[in-house]
Amino acid sequence: MVEVENLSRKEQVIRAAAALFQKNGYSATSMRDLAHALGIEAASLYSHIKSKEEILQSLCFDMAAQFRASLDKVENSDISYSQKLRQGILGHIEVMAQDLTASAVFMNEHRYLSQPYLRDFLLLRINYINRFKKIIEGGIASGEFQNIDTKLAVMTLFSSLNWMPNWFDPTGLTNPKDVGNQLADMLIGGIKTK
DSSP: OOOOOSSSSHHHHHHHHHHHHHHOOSOOHHHHHHHHHTSHHHHTTTTOOOOOHHHHHHHHHHHHHHHHHHHHHHSSSSSSSHHHHHHHHHEEEHHHHTTTHHHHHHHHHHHHTTTTTHHHHHHHHHHHHHHHHHHHHHHHHHTTTTTTTHHHOOOOHHHHHHHHHHHHOTTSSSSSSHHHHHHHHHHHHHBBBB
């Protein structure tokens, strides 16, 4: 979880905006709403941030960078494809769990990015998904995974992972690593050769 006290004023603005975007949606949130939530004048916001879209860009591209970095470590590891897939799942869950509010915005509100930012974001997302697909393809080629439809496998994987901001309760007894391992057990167990 993000400690608000340790954030710069700009980061506080971004976090407050993320909460409003998650609650009300990007399009229904105004800069006036954000200023009200922060207890400041709307004009004061512009000394910290240029626009509402700059906030959305920051949220989306910062999270995309975190997801990519978590997978970089995995791809370069000298471990089995099952272990790579597990570590990739755990890394994805860990990034999401660090800030569930920003994760929800990343998953649901990115469509409001203007061009060329939306195109760039979607290309990053497709690249990230394809990196998981390559891990699965490597597992198939090595005989570690069944000969399955890799697109179906990767879409099933991300359908499971990306709903996390909607159901995960960080105050519950299950921690993100346990959630990741349980998901990995189910998803990898379904594609491993017997």
